[in-house]
Amino acid sequence: MKQFFTFVKKEFYHVFRDKKTLLMLFGLPISMIILFGFALTNEIKNAKIVIVDYSKDVVTQQIISKIEASKYFDVERSLYSHEQLEAAFKEGKIKMAIVFPEKFNENLLHLNKAQVQVIADATDINTATTLSNYVSAIIGDYQIQLLKNKNVPMRIVPELRMLYNPQLKGEYTFIPGMMAMIMMLVCVMMTSISIVKEKELGTMEILLVSPFKPFMVILSKFVPYLIISLINVTSILLLSWLFLDLPVKGSILLFYAESLLFILTSLSLGLLISVNSESQQTAMFISLMATMLPTMLLSGFMFPIENMPLPLQTVSNLVPSKWFYIIVRSIMIKGSGFSAVWKETLILAGITFFLLIVSLKKFKIRLA
Amino acid sequence: MQTPVIKTEKLTKRFGDFIAAKELSFEVYPGEIFGFLGANGAGKTTAMRMLCGLSKPSSGTATIAGFDVYRSPNEIKKNIGYMSQKFSLHEDLTVMENIRFYGGIYGLSNEQLKTKSAELVELLGLQNETKKLVSELPLGWKQKLAFSVAVIHQPKIVFLDEPTGGVDPVTRRQFWDLIYDASDKGIAVFVTTHYMDEAEYCNRVSIMVDGNIEALDTPVNLKKQFSVNSMEEVFYQLARGAKRKAD
CATH class of the missing domain: 3.40.1710.10 (abc type-2 transporter like domain)
Known part of the structure; x- marks a missing residue:
């Protein structure tokens, strides 16, 4: 256990040493909310x-x-x-x-x-x-x-x-969508890069030769980004409540639990990308492709899925952001409880489990 | 005669039809500096990975520090140190943070960490650099630090995979002083290298060609056996016959 803490401490050093990335990690959600928030109240002339x-x-x-x-x-x-x-x-x-x-x-x-x-x-x-x-x-x-x-x-x-849009669902759609996007970006990209970086620099080999278990290596890689993401969730919630007057109508606890699940999904996706890429650039590129595009196009956040052709609708079911987006929207805006989102939660949990198993298996094969 | 810290018998690794390492049998004793030579692609890395518990052998047996590679890879890991050609430190961590991290994952207690890191810093003359990031150190110092970190938990064997690639002859000489120190303390040193002058420094040398160990003896005996004046020529005579192309 002490070894685990040593390792997690080291991961935090990595995060805090890189000031630019750190700024991005915490600044991204804040700047996005403020940007969108002010865009919503902008005055119009002529x-x-x-x-x-x-x-x-x-x-x-x-x-x-x-x-x-x-x-x-x-x-x-x-x-x-x-x-x-x-x-x-x-x-x-x-x-x-x-x-x-x-x-x-x-x-x-x-x-x-x-x-x-x-x-x-x-x-x-x-x-x-x-x-x-x-x-x-x-x-x-x-x-x-x-x-x-x-x-x-x-x-x-x-x-x-x-x-054409009687409910005026503007900020309603952007907060949950933004949340999904930020968490995906932070978790997927940062985890995959940080694991691939160790591969690239050769430090991964040293870690694997040490008595520290490979599974623990991965677990300790998860911890900092999990904490950062939880902080981001909190800051998004606070900002949208204070500046956009959009409090969470449903249970906050449920909201955090669902966010935690989605963070785990993102971390597993990051791990899967890292086992499949050999350089930091590849990892970053795949992460961007695997997170930004599907989250923007296929989660229903920007374009309604019901209007898409059937093949695209089917594909959208594989996008974790879609499920998280539905869950967050229900809890935040409609104030729904777990009984309303259990199906989506189950699907999201299933995707997470699948990603985690596949990537851990691949990680092990690489060792053998 | 002492009991060997590494003992392999017909250790073999196959990848499909390809035999990367074929029936390797050798022994390494405590405090011995064992040179492991071979052209690129000869199977050195594969052999080393099996000995470190990173890769399961296809057949044959191997005992490392008294533990069986099949049954107790974790016990083996506690008793070995490893340093690769990429010198394997975290560049964005300071000297002290690196020492404490690697000490920490080998389960050293806080007190042990304190004395060990102080000792190490003094030995390397890094007293004024402990708070510097590793990326700011010159390559030679990084490698010396990496070696010292690899033996911080006093392993029985330390594996060095081309540890001196890309450094100047003076630094290489200093690096070998560290290796001798470790050997004096009874740590067996298993080292791969492409520098033939370094091969001369070893107690015994094995040369791998196409997955087989073609020669294994002291440098003096090898030179006698091939009737040549330097290890370079010994190596050249053996490696010339290789069929496998380097990758």
């Missing part, structure tokens, strides 16, 4: 919008001139039909449309309530959210002005419609 005013009364004129005065919008007034609006959206000519129905002022005066329709192109979630928030704020301002002059409470209700 977005092209169309205002369709069927009412043409005092109130709508006042609201429209307020909107026109704002620096956020580049307003075109016209009487587009519904079809024309649709076409303009599809061609990407406009980002948003505001439609005032007929008798807007009349409704406001007699019913104390008038509706205005705000339609946004939600294929670009960030822009859509920001723009509709601006419009709501401007209308809200105008309401307060109205209320000052009259005693009767009057309400203008903006009716928001997000085209």
Whole structure:
């Protein structure tokens, strides 16, 4: 056991000696979250919008001139039909449309309530959210002005419609996806490189000639990256909670347990790559190919798997990130418990077990 | 006569049809410096790997430090040291960290580690370099340090695989002083080399050709047997007949 600690200590020396890599290991998740986080709240200027005013009364004129005065919008007034609006959206000519129905002022005066329709192109979630928030704020301002002059409470209700992506699942998808990607990158690449490095430098031979068991060599290689990954998970969770207002809805314990499993999957994949490559460059290249591409393309994080052709859907089942992504999404966003993700967990555990067995076997064969 | 620390009989390793090492039989005694010569591809590394417990023999027997290679490879590992041509230290660790790491995985206690590392640092004259990274040391010092680390747990045998590749003659001479020191302490030294002057320093030399040991004796006797003046010529006469191409 003491030998094991000696070994783990040495692995930590390796990690801490290499300042650049260390910075990457801890900086990567933080910079990604901040980058994406700010991208989500970025302000937009001069977005092209169309205002369709069927009412043409005092109130709508006042609201429209307020909107026109704002620096956020580049307003075109016209009487587009519904079809024309649709076409303009599809061609990407406009980002948003505001439609005032007929008798807007009349409704406001007699019913104390008038509706205005705000339609946004939600294929670009960030822009859509920001723009509709601006419009709501401007209308809200105008309401307060109205209320000052009259005693009767009057309400203008903006009716928001997000085209093409009603749930606006933006940060929802990127946090779990990012998590899978960062863990894969750190664990797979770092483990495979650190094992191959020992092979390349000839120190692996010395370790194998020593009474230290080969299995223990691998185990102690795992420890530092496992700890680093757990720290990364924590920092991602904290950042997304504090800055993006996205707390984990489900059990934190379950979340960590699942993360631990996925870290183990990644470490085993790293080991498998290291037994099959002879140089650090090869290990790095294979790691990148085996982690980045499938995680981005086939995990469902960027492109919905349901829309893929059947062969690709089948292949996506072999990608561990896909399962982890589903699990994290369920726990974090839906607040599901273990009963909802046990199937995915089982599959992930199966993949891990398979990777571990195959790579340990290969590692042993190399010895014989 | 002492009991040998290495004793092999008809030790053979096959890879499919290819016989990498064929019926090797020899003995090495405590404190002996045993030169293991052969052209590239002659089977030296294969033989050495079997003796270190890294590779299982196909047939034959071998006892290392009194333990059977088939039955107790782990006991063997505790009693041998190993240094390869790549000098085998961790470059991004300091001198002291390397010493403590290798001492540590051989199960030395903290006290042993303390005395041993102090001793070693003094012997090599590295007092001012203990906190330096190994990568900052000159190659000669790295190799001396690697050797000292390989015998830190006082093994019965130390295996050296072309330990002096790429260093200048002065450093090589100093390296051999360390080997003599180890031999004086009763450690058997099993060394492969391509330098024939180093072969002259050995107590006994074996020369492998195409997987067989073609000659095994003291350098003096070998030269007499082949009626030549240097080990270089002995080696040349034997290796010339090799059929296998170096890889």
